[in-house]
Amino acid sequence: MEFKEKLLASHLAFEEQIDFSDPVHQTRLESLKTFEKKGFPSRKDEAWKYTSLNALTRQDYALFPKTETTIELKKVKKYFLYEIDTYKVVFIDGVYSPFLSDTTHDGLDVCLMSAALSKAKYRKLIDTYFNKTTDKEDSLTALNTSYSQEGAYVYIPKSVVAEKPIEVIHFSTGKEKALWLQPRNLIVVDQNAQVQIIERHQSLKSHDVVTNAVTEIYAHQDAFVDYYKIQNDLPTASLIDNTYIAQEKNSSVSVHTFSLGGKLIRNNLNFYLNGQHCHSTLKGVTLLQDQQHVDHYTLVDHASPNCESHQDYKGIFSQGSRGVFNGKIYVDQLAQKTNAFQQNNNLLLDDQATVNTKPQLEIFADDVKCSHGCTVGQLDEDALFYLQSRGIPKKEAKALMTYAFANNVLESVELPILKKRINKLIAEKLGVNLGFDL
Amino acid sequence: MLTIENLHAKVEGKQILNGIDLDVKAGEVHAIMGPNGSGKSTLSSVIAGHQGYEVNEGTMLLEGENMADLSPEERAHKGIFLSFQYPVEIPGVSVTNFIKTAINASRKAKGLEDMAANEMLKKIREKSSLLEIDSRFLSRSLNQGFSGGEKKRNEIFQMAMLEPKLSILDETDSGLDIDALKIVANGVNKLRSKDNATIVITHYQRLLEYIVPDFVHVLFDGKIVKSGTKDLALELEEKGYDWIKEMA
Numbered sequence: 001m002e003f004k005e006k007l008l009a010s011h012l013a014f015e016e017q018i019d020f021s022d023p024v025h026q027t028r029l030e031s032l033k034t035f036e037k038k039g040f041p042s043r044k045d046e047a048w049k050y051t052s053l054n055a056l057t058r059q060d061y062a063l064f065p066k067t068e069t070t071i072e073l074k075k076v077k078k079y080f081l082y083e084i085d086t087y088k089v090v091f092i093d094g095v096y097s098p099f100l101s102d103t104t105h106d107g108l109d110v111c112l113m114s115a116a117l118s119k120a121k122y123r124k125l126i127d128t129y130f131n132k133t134t135d136k137e138d139s140l141t142a143l144n145t146s147y148s149q150e151g152a153y154v155y156i157p158k159s160v161v162a163e164k165p166i167e168v169i170h171f172s173t174g175k176e177k178a179l180w181l182q183p184r185n186l187i188v189v190d191q192n193a194q195v196q197i198i199e200r201h202q203s204l205k206s207h208d209v210v211t212n213a214v215t216e217i218y219a220h221q222d223a224f225v226d227y228y229k230i231q232n233d234l235p236t237a238s239l240i241d242n243t244y245i246a247q248e249k250n251s252s253v254s255v256h257t258f259s260l261g262g263k264l265i266r267n268n269l270n271f272y273l274n275g276q277h278c279h280s281t282l283k284g285v286t287l288l289q290d291q292q293h294v295d296h297y298t299l300v301d302h303a304s305p306n307c308e309s310h311q312d313y314k315g316i317f318s319q320g321s322r323g324v325f326n327g328k329i330y331v332d333q334l335a336q337k338t339n340a341f342q343q344n345n346n347l348l349l350d351d352q353a354t355v356n357t358k359p360q361l362e363i364f365a366d367d368v369k370c371s372h373g374c375t376v377g378q379l380d381e382d383a384l385f386y387l388q389s390r391g392i393p394k395k396e397a398k399a400l401m402t403y404a405f406a407n408n409v410l411e412s413v414e415l416p417i418l419k420k421r422i423n424k425l426i427a428e429k430l431g432v433n434l435g436f437d438l
Numbered sequence: 439m440l441t442i443e444n445l446h447a448k449v450e451g452k453q454i455l456n457g458i459d460l461d462v463k464a465g466e467v468h469a470i471m472g473p474n475g476s477g478k479s480t481l482s483s484v485i486a487g488h489q490g491y492e493v494n495e496g497t498m499l500l501e502g503e504n505m506a507d508l509s510p511e512e513r514a515h516k517g518i519f520l521s522f523q524y525p526v527e528i529p530g531v532s533v534t535n536f537i538k539t540a541i542n543a544s545r546k547a548k549g550l551e552d553m554a555a556n557e558m559l560k561k562i563r564e565k566s567s568l569l570e571i572d573s574r575f576l577s578r579s580l581n582q583g584f585s586g587g588e589k590k591r592n593e594i595f596q597m598a599m600l601e602p603k604l605s606i607l608d609e610t611d612s613g614l615d616i617d618a619l620k621i622v623a624n625g626v627n628k629l630r631s632k633d634n635a636t637i638v639i640t641h642y643q644r645l646l647e648y649i650v651p652d653f654v655h656v657l658f659d660g661k662i663v664k665s666g667t668k669d670l671a672l673e674l675e676e677k678g679y680d681w682i683k684e685m686a
Binding site for chain 2: 388407410
């Protein structure tokens with residue numbers, strides 16, 4: 001049986017495990033129909049021209065992990081921001097781990113999607129928000145929706161500032177040889193509320209794991225959301241990340257995506273600016289080697305006037321790795337006084353790496369400032385000479401220059417401890433000791 | 439210290455240096471002057487080992503050792519320092535961290551341990567005060583957003599930290615106002631000793647009022663066409679380069 005058939009055939013069994021009467025039952029069924037009709041995207045779809053899922057979807061995967069697994073904290077401590085106090089929502093092979101988590105209902109909700117879906121007190125919120133931002137025509141989002149059950153649920157009430165960052169971490173243990181995960185996250189940040197979230201997917205052993213995740217984020221008026229995606233997985237792990245963000249008046253949302261490891265990563269990042277004076281920031285550092293593949297597919301939909309969006313993605317590629325950037329900015333005819341900026345710069349460290357980059361601007365308003373720029377280049381020889389002339393060997397000089405190239409994306413990271421972590425990860429990936437503590 | 443004989447070099451197929459002879463002894467300051475395009479910056483790049491330049495004839499010896507096969511970093515480890523006309527910006531790497539990296543790279547090449555943190559700190563304090571650099575400056579990203587004067591001061595600060603045997607100052611005076619020029623020149627003078635040597639490359643005589651050379655050479659069309667003492671610089675200031683061109 002093909003994997004698509006398996007997904008369709010297994011759905012009844014999946015819903016039998018849970019409650020048919022839960023509020024999203026109908027949505028799941030409709031979404032399954034969409035997936036049945038559309039199937040997995042192929043390279044014939046313009047949006048998937050440079051990224052093929054064939055190799056992934058040809059295989060078979062377990063959809064429901066057999067048993068609950070526990071992990072010792074000391075074995076996974078390094079994947080947490082253990083230096084600071086955080087809320088934690090942790091899943092192991094798709095199953096919630098109460099032992100590793102630290103949730104709350106005290107003044108704000110940091111808990112589980114499964115709880116939000118099954119308990120009556122969340123009914124209104126689920127009805128209001130669940131699956132409301134998503135692209136109903138997107139087959140992978142539909143697939144996730146049809147199987148949506150578990151993930152993180154975050155609600156920050158009006159004027160509440162979450163005083164600790166929230167870590168959402170998905171571990172896969174390798175207990176299943178091949179595993180297909182579909183976490184579903186819902187984050188609602190009410191008026192004038194603030195939150196910082198760090199999301200991470202991490203396999204603990206080499207095995208074929210594919211995560212098809214959907215995250216919906218609602219930023220109400222004057223809300224502030226600071227979101228970080230750490231994608232530094234093993235070369236056997238793949239991730240299709242679908243994130244949908246709806247912004248209302250005066251809200252500010254930034255998403256930083258650090259793609260440092262994995263087999264295939266596709267980031268579908270969608271911003272909908274539905275109110276005036278929104279600020280949106282999309283930043284990313286991609287640093288790849290070997291046969292790794294990362295595809296950033298962004299959409300910023302300026303539906304309202306007087307908003308500002310900034311995109312800045314840096315890519316560093318070597319040894320047969322492949323990068324794709326497709327950045328779409330849509331400016332509605334109502335969205336006068338829009339400021340929309342996009343930048344994608346790529347560094348090819350050798351001649352075996354490939355980058356495809358494509359800005360896509362659709363502007364229907366006449367009083368706007370929009371700019372885009374993309375570059376694909378190599379390290380500047382004169383700059384390398386400068387460093388070498390100071391006694392720094394060529395390999396270290398290259399690493400330092402590469403590090404510097406990625407650095408300005410890191411400047412806007414608001415969590416110092418995270419900034420330090422990412423700095424170290426990048427230095428490690430570049431394979432050199434920079435000779436100082438970053 | 440540095441002995442250059444019949445040096446020819448080209449870049450991208452174009453011959454720039456056409457037979458340079460230069461002998462710089464320890465304790466000396468040599469000025470190399472010349473009009474634009476005469477090969478001054480090429481000469482400094484070639485001495486420092488820029489791989490974009492091909493040496494197609496002649497020899498360069500540093501303390502008797504042939505430099506031909508040495509990489510730029512190996513030359514740095516042996517005591518050559520080039521102060522750049524256009525220093526490179528490195529966002530995210532502070533002045534302090536950059537110089538630490540450079541010093542420890544040289545120490546590693548010599549088989550030494552990293553310099554102890556307190557020793558490094560002491561040295562940074564001492565050398566930065568020499569160039570009137572404050573500590574806020576040291577934590578800024580290297581050369582990023584620096585004014586022309588700050589860049590040059592930072593170059594000489596690196597020189598002070600690395601303690602080279604042979605320093606080449608390439609157009610260090612360009613883009614400097616008179617106050618910055620005095621600070622930079624003062625730093626260079628304080629670092630002079632009987633054991634090191636300096637080559638000052640400049641278009642104008644102005645810098646040489648502050649860093650007084652023992653010898654002045656005039657470069658034209660890739661060759662040294664005239665050598666003399668500091669009076670030659672004054673003569674050039676007065677008469678311009680045209681008479682040199684005619685002479686060549």
